[in-house]
Amino acid sequence: MLYSQRGSPGSWRLLLSLLILPACKNGSGQLHYSVPEEAKHGTFVGRIAQDLGLELAELVPRLFRVASKDHRELLEVNLQNGILFVNSRIDREKLCGRNTECNVHLEVILDQPLQVYHVEVEVRDINDNPPRFSRSEQRLNILESRMPDSRFPVEGASDLDIGVNAELRYKVNPNEYFDLDVKRNEGETKVLELVLKKPLDREETQEHRLLLIATDGGKPELTGTVQLLINVLDANDNAPEFDKPIYNVKMLENTPNETLVIKLNASDADEGSNKEITYFFSNLVSDDVKSKFSINSDSGEIKVKGELDYEDCNLYEINIDAVDRSTFPLTGHCKVIVKLLDVNDNSPEMAITSLFLPIKEDAPLGTVIALISVSDRDSGSNGQVTCSLTSHVPFKLMSTFKNYYSLVLDSALDRESISEYELVVTARDGGSPSLWATASLLVEVADVNDNAPVFAQPEYTVFVKENNPPGYHVFTVSAHDVDAQENALVSYSLVERRVGERALSSYVSVHAESGKVYVLQPLDHEELELLQFQVSARDSGVPPLGSNVTLQLFVLDENDNAPALLGPWQQGAGGAVSELVPRSVGAGHVVAKVRAVDADSGYNAWLSYELLPLVGVARSPFRVGQYTGEISTTHTLDEADAPRQSLLVLVKDHGEPALTTTATVLVSLVESGQVPKSYSRVSVGAGSQEAAVVDVNVYLIIAICAVSSLLVLTLLLYTAFRCSATPTEGPCKPGKPTLVCSSAVGSWSYSQQRRQRVCSGEGPPKTDLMAFSPSLPQGPNSTDTPRQPNPDWRYSASLRAGMHSSVHLEEAGILRAGPGGPDQQWPTVSSATPEPEAGEVSPPVGAGVNSNSWTFKYGPGNPKQSGPGELPDKFIIPGSPAIISIRQEPTNSQIDKSDFITFGKKEETKKKKKKKKGNKTQEKKEKGNSTTDNSDQ
Structure with missing residues (x-):
């Protein structure tokens, strides 16, 4: 049955008192039950689970429990059927005293997710306390001279119950002298007085015994009795009288001692000693009142004696007797009612329960963190409490019921920014001045794996020398995770991929804990110049987060490959090459050319050639080009030169230390008529003394x-x-020349227009070749620390395959197209030919490789180049129109001249103008030799 209202008719109230009222949901969302006091253990209170809309099966998993601030043991819930029942004896009088309302407040809490319900259980009063008198006997002294209708106050009874159960009725046993008169005073309390019906005669009866009966209004009725012993006194006609029978006084609580409460004044119509009055506390005054107040018997002043506390007792009734000093004293009576006024002398009290900490940083908004209850013993506005929270925090307080608050999450959390919050909850009452209380609460934020490991930079460049030992440590990667505990525990792994036909893990490995990167096997720069791979960093969170970093592992070249001879020399056979040279050749005649390659790169593949002096030979008629490997005569041969000469050419790279190899050339000097029209160079063994001469088909030469x-x-x-x-x-029109440059990765690049024409004055069109080199970084010259190349420095696969002996174009310098062009950055002029008619220009790229070494020769009469820092604007090959070509490198080491790109033709050489007419025969021979050299190249 719904408990909806009070003040119904008596029959309806009686029915309600006999039934246990189930709950109803009021406007605030709470449940209200009622139960009579003194109910037995197990008494049904209400179906709390059903009324809250909860399923019985979810009570245990969600940790259904009932909490109460002070009365946890009184009521309990059966988790099997969801019924709220009485757990222990409920004594309303002990629980609430004489308050008209007596409620037990319960908090119903469910976890996962957290829900809080408020339940009030009203404890109904039953008539279990009979009226009680403070004494078992009351004594009254009444003069026999008192007139009928005289009144004598009698102390009433008290009932601990409330309402109807505390409404008392009084009566005395029937007698002929006294009657009982009951009145209500201003304080709604009953005043009992005995009324004298007829005069007393002490000589007839000195003592009267009456029985005062008090009956309450409960069902069934309970009674209490007290014995009234009346002594009949002789003499005294007039008793002292007060101005009024009841005095009302209002005082503030905490009034200091010796504060005057009231000064009483009674008068007596008698004379003499019968008029002198003395004031006393009546026998009806309790010891508690006597401990709070004192009375001056002579002046009638009542003062504060003890500590007055409104919260303990707010009303005191003090019965005063005024007694005259006659032999047979008469007594006057009055009552002083002291009402205490509340003072804001109690600070609010707070209790924090049900802490749900720590809170995860990804908790949803509105998550309940703690439950807070506040109270204040004061009344009125002094007891009205409001709560506030520290400002600028991601939390807020929500009022749930009366003085109950929930601390909930108001905005998103980030543990990496703030890992804990120190909250201060302030409770302030409405008094003036107001009092407050504070409570501190430390809220820890639990970490969630919401941050992936981060590397300091997205890419690292690492350098390692080739031929490294297995297991060589080259680098250490490190990632930082701003999360905590296992969410910040980072492990490293290799992002597997294929490197050619092999797995990446066969080259490198990464230590899972330290992040150290190891090279598992010796690396070879000639096979692998750049190894690019990724390392992954993963944390240990659930689910794990990760990120990758790219490592570019450059394999730096070491000088581990000696130069290797090409051409007629057999690799590793230790052979020699035989050449037939007519004695009539002049200075600068090319006898032979030594070709060599080096599998290294950079300076380690930059080859130079040197003619080793022979023992016993003072001066050799031959020299070798420092960078071309061409063996030529230094002067016109004569009879003094030995007919057979063995030349030993040393081929050396520029590595540290330098590696060398040697080539042997056997030169035979013959007369001009003895030289066959064509001959070939043949490799012979170590024991052979001469090269076999083979005839060449003349028709083949004609066809070519x-x-x-x-x-x-x-x-x-x-x-x-x-x-x-x-x-x-056209080629003779003005325009901006297009540059043909070495690309940033070491291969040749050129414009879309394959043929480049440059006009020089009024003359015929000519072809100029221009090659530029990117700037090289300047690093320390240390053999221990490898030089770091430019970040854009790369090798193309085609260049590496076609020019194993080439120095990278970054080190090759430039060829300029005209005056004012960029300066050359490497030596270009061989110092082995001091004569002006036989100059050489040879870049150090691919020294010894015919297809990649460009040799520009000048005949007699041509201007000599300016010096080692410059190149001439034109390169003229005498004898026939020369075609200077550049091609893209093939994928193998063999050079096919059909791949060349033609840039144009050169103008006619000026060599014929400077030659003497008498030397026409010699000029034809030189032209023939130049043609042979060009075919070799």
Whole structure:
């Protein structure tokens, strides 16, 4: 049955008192039950689970429990059926005293997720306390001279019950002298007085015994009795009388001692000693009142004696007797009612229960963290408490019921920013001045794996020398995770991929804990120049988070490959090459050419050639080009030169330390008529003294010359057609020359227009080659620390395959197209030829490789180059139109001249103008030699 209202008719109230009222949900969302006091253990109170809309099966998993601040043991819930029952004896009088309302407040708490319900259980009063008198006997002294209708106060009874159960009725046993009169005073308390019905006669009866009966209004009725012993006194006609029978006094609680409460004044119509009055506390005054107040018997002043506390007792009734000093004293009576006024002398009290800490940083908004209850013993506005929370925190207080608050999450948390919050909850009452209390609460934020490990930079460049020992430590990666505990525990692993035909893990490995990167096997720069891979960092959170970092492992070259001879020399056979040279050749005649390659790169592959002096030979008629490997005569041969000479050429790279190899050339000097029209160079064994001479088919040479002439004619016609077809873009039109440069990765790159034409004054078109090199970083020259290349420095696979002996174009310097061009950055002029008619320019790229070494020769009469820092604006090959070409490197070491890109033809050389007419025969021989050299190249 719903408990909805009070003040119903008596029959309805009686029915309610006999039944246990189930709950109803009021506007605030709480449940209200009622139960009579003194109910037996197990008495049904209400179906709390059903009324809250909860399923019985979820009570245990969700940790259903009932909490109460002070009365946890009174009521309990059966988790099997969800019924709230009486757990122990409930004494309303002990629980609430004489308060009209007596409620037990319960908090119903469910976890996962957290829910809090408020339940009030009203404890109904039953008539279990009979009326009680403070004494078992009351004595009254009444003069026999008192007139009928005289009144004598009698102390009433008290009932600990409330309401109807405490409404008392009084009566005395029937007698002929006294009657009982009951009145209500201003304080709604009953005043009992005995009324004298007829005069007393002491000589007839000196003592009267009456029985005063008090009956309450409960069902069933309970009674209490007290014995009234009346002594009949002789004499005294007039008793002292007060101004009024009841005095009302209001005082503040905590009034200091000796404060005057009231000064009483009674008068007596008698004379003499019968008029003198003395004031006393009545026998009806309890010891508790006597401990709080004192009375001056002579002046009638009542003063504060003890500590007054409104919260303990707010009303005191003090019965005063005024007695005259006659032989047979008469007594006057009055009552002083002292009402205490509340003072804001109690600070609020707080209790924090049900802490749900720590709270995860990803907790949703509105998550309940703690339950807070506040109270204040004061009343009225002094007992009205409000709570507040520290400002600028991601939490807030929500009022749930009366003085109950929930601390909930108001905004998102981030443990990495703030890991804990120190909250201060302040409770302040409404008094003036107000009092407050504070409570500190430390809220820890639990970590959630919401941050992935982070590397300091997304990419690292690492350098390691080739031929490293297995298991060599090259680098240590380190990632930082701002999370905590296992969420910040980082482990490292290799992001597996294929490197050619092999797995990446066969080259490198990463230590899972330290992040150290090891190279598992010796690396070879000639096979692998750059190894790019990724390392993954993963934390130990659930789910784990991770990130990757890229490592570029450059394998630095070491000089571990000696130069290797090419051409007629057999690798590793220790052979020699035989050459036939006519004695009539002049200075600068090319006898032979030594070709060599080096599998290394950079300076380690930059080859130079040196002619070793022979024992017993004072001066050799031959020299070798420092960077070209061409063996040529230093002067015109004569009879003084030995007919057979053995030349030992030392091929040396520029590594540290330098590696070398040697080539042997056997030169035989013969007369001009003895030289066959054609001969070939043959490799012989160590025991051979001469090279076998093989005849060459003359017709083959004629065919080659015919094909070459046809090719030259075709190119000339094509050039003329292009010049006439595009007059605005012809070779003789002004325009910006297009540069052909070495690319940043070491391979040749050129513009979309394959043929580049540059006009020089009024003359015919000529081809100029321009190559530029990117700037090289300047590093310390240390053999221990490898030099770090430019970050853009790379090798193309085609260049590496076609030019194993080449120095990278970054180190090769430049060729300029004209005056004012960029300066060359490497030595270009061989110092082995001091004569002005036999100059050489040779870049150090691919020393010894014919297809990649460009040699520009000048005949007699041509201007000599400016010096080692410059190159001439034009390169003229005498004898026939020269074709200077650049090609992209093939994928193997063999050079196919058909891959060349033609840039144009050179102007006619000025060599014929400077030659003497008498030396025409010698000039034809030189032209023939130059043609042979060009075919070799």
